[in-house]
Amino acid sequence: MTAAFIGIDWGTTHRRAALIAGDGTLIAERADGEGALACKGRFGASLEALVASLPQASASLPVVMAGMVGAAIGWQAVPYLDAATPLSALARHLAPVAEAPPGKRWSIAPGYCVRGAAGEVDVMRGEETQLFGALHLLGADAADGSYVLPGTHSKWVRLHAGRITELRTYMTGELFALLRQHGTLASAMQTASADDAAGLRHDSVADDPEFLRGVAEAAAHPVLTHALFGARARVVTGGLAPGAAAAYVSGLLIGAEWADAQRQVSPDEPVRVIGEPALAALHAACAHHHGRRLESLDARQIQLAAWRALATQELTA
Amino acid sequence: MTAAFIGIDWGTTHRRAALIAGDGTLIAERADGEGALACKGRFGASLEALVASLPQASASLPVVMAGMVGAAIGWQAVPYLDAATPLSALARHLAPVAEAPPGKRWSIAPGYCVRGAAGEVDVMRGEETQLFGALHLLGADAADGSYVLPGTHSKWVRLHAGRITELRTYMTGELFALLRQHGTLASAMQTASADDAAGLRHDSVADDPEFLRGVAEAAAHPVLTHALFGARARVVTGGLAPGAAAAYVSGLLIGAEWADAQRQVSPDEPVRVIGEPALAALHAACAHHHGRRLESLDARQIQLAAWRALATQELTA
Known part of the structure; x- marks a missing residue:
């Protein structure tokens, strides 16, 4: 199994990371209390430390984050999708992290606004x-x-x-x-x-x-x-x-x-x-x-x- | 005007006292932050200090108190009246304060329980x-x-x-x-x-x-x-x-x-x-x-x- 992707559910007070292989196998998980509130001003460093703590994970793996990390109180405010956008299009609307160093494929999933x-x-x-x-x-x-x-x-x-x-x-x-x-x-x-x-x-x-x-x-x-x-x-x-x-x-x-x-x-x-x-x-x-x-x-x-x-x-x- | 009666609305966080003359005239009012929570263990002393602060008030005046002073968190738990008891009977159901020194006419109005x-x-x-x-x-x-x-x-x-x-x-x-x-x-x-x-x-x-x-x-x-x-x-x-x-x-x-x-x-x-x-x-x-x-x-x-x-x-x- 070769590590290929990191997904992070990054909420207000907690986060949970999953390291996924190219064939979809789960290689490892990590959960900690580094929520969006605790990481104010140091999201990048906190993410790099999390990635480094995962077995077999290389710093160049693509990372997708979801949750309050994309809110105004989080790392980067990602605009909400409109309900007309199908869920199947979610991957096309991932927002690249503006602060990401060159070569890093870090992105944040948008939330939805429903009227x-x-x-x-x-x-x-x-x-x-x-x-x-x-x-x-x-x-x-x-x-x-x-x-x-x-x-x-x-x-x-x-x-x-x-x-x-x-x-x-x-x-x-x-x-x-x-x-x-x-x-x-x-x-x-x-x-x-x-x-x-x-x-x-x-x-x-x-x-x-x-x-x-x-x-x-x-x-x-x-x-x-x-x-x-x-x-x-x-x-x-x-x-x-x-x-x-x-x-x-x-x-x-x-x-x-x-x-x-x-x-x-x-x-x-x-x-x-x-x-x-x-x-x-x-x-x-x-x-x-x-x-x-x-x-x-x-x-x-x-x-x-x-x-x-x-x-x-x-x-x- | 001769001072004849003291009424105190004594709540959880505040109280307000009124000194009333025999003919019903209001002589003076006092309000302070000595609520039931703050007076735990020293209700009697707090009441005597309040009475002493009122002009013309003698320590022998009858005092009637209403509010959370009569709750379990207050001075003395006074049982609720049943809704069948008319409000006009309230004065007959005032509960004497058990801790009152001899000669003091201190009492607490009961609350109501309505089913x-x-x-x-x-x-x-x-x-x-x-x-x-x-x-x-x-x-x-x-x-x-x-x-x-x-x-x-x-x-x-x-x-x-x-x-x-x-x-x-x-x-x-x-x-x-x-x-x-x-x-x-x-x-x-x-x-x-x-x-x-x-x-x-x-x-x-x-x-x-x-x-x-x-x-x-x-x-x-x-x-x-x-x-x-x-x-x-x-x-x-x-x-x-x-x-x-x-x-x-x-x-x-x-x-x-x-x-x-x-x-x-x-x-x-x-x-x-x-x-x-x-x-x-x-x-x-x-x-x-x-x-x-x-x-x-x-x-x-x-x-x-x-x-x-x-x-x-x-x-x-």
Whole structure:
């Protein structure tokens, strides 16, 4: 296996690099905390150190980066693609890094900006590369449908004929973190495992009645600020055990996405989730609550499929 | 005028004391930052210092306190009253302070716990005293109707025949503060005047189109986490000027209360706001957007009416 290509998912706080061989084989991966915020002013040096840390990697390999590295807060602001541009054209729109030394083939994938019928605007950076991977993994026809990519900013996307036809982003993970770290719900949202991003007290979602109660509440009463105070009212009147509020709030926030999806996604349309197993399980519980089927795609396989496809197109360009 | 009674609105972070004469005249007021959180472990000494700072006040005057001073995080946890208890009975349910030295008539007003038809629970502490004041200022019959008491936790209350028949709390001010201080919207929510709690860039609400746009968005699209990300999407695509996001988010959050009120409050029911003039103006703009009339009551006059009525009942008890 000869190393031929490096793909980097470079987000706000973390990055993950994959070293790919000419035949598409994954040779090595590296993940670290050198996110876009931490690398301000020293992106080039940080990238060279990362490349040097990969086995068999030569400094002359082409590097494609995706994510917030291409935002205004990142290395170089890369304009968004318009939704009319098919995902299959992503490789042709990679932006060369202006600061790259001569001979380096460094480029950044553009995000997408999607405008709705009423003029509303939504954006993504990084997820377009995952969707490009899904398209290659599933095939263009089979990839039609709705996708949820959970996270700090949870994305709901509709793909049709290789294009992003709808995009709705929810500030789910960010709001959960804000409420858990600050404010009047924070102490009740502390759980035994501070690393448990969803705040569940149990090993499985199905075992946590407060998560499911939050999902049901989000479906019945859509005003989030009222539902959030409801968590506090239940805590101070003894109706919600200390430490259980995180699961309830998690249910309210993810449940709000699914309540909205009932209005936005037709009942017979398949929905797929691309995300970490723990978050995918929470979405599966929401899908079950609403009587919908959810197909779970392995986020790592999707990302590797994207790098392989980009490598092929980049190396033959 | 002989000083006869001290009323203290004692919240989480601030308190305000009023010294009342036997004939109901206001003799003096004092406000400071000695909130319940700051006074942990030294409430008695802090109260005695406050009393000593008031002119003509003797240490033997009866003191009635309302607000978070009666919560678990305060001086003494006073159980909530049930909504079946009329507001007129508030004076009979004042809880004596257990730590009070012999001869001191110190007491704390209880909050209310209101349960809805579906078993949902909501609570207030401090606002019950303002509503008691409104009842005395307006008269029992005229006081029927809906009230909004804006703030960190905005309260919507329905009064009927002197009882609290409905209560809905919204975490409006708290969420606004969280988003403005932390997270991805924080930088865009900074305005020239950091003291402007509503984030308006203009002298009057009617001049700020972003506040009104937020109100309209909240009415049309109720999923707050999506609308919040929409603010970010507009900022990064140039559709929302830096510094204008605070007014938009303020409109989204207060607008969510009014969108809910359209479902909860019948169109011919009067709505009154009890709050600071700046917040009352924001609610007036929301009422106008929804084609409703809003009557503004002076929060300070309401609070003084409450203390006068409590003084009368306390002194004749």
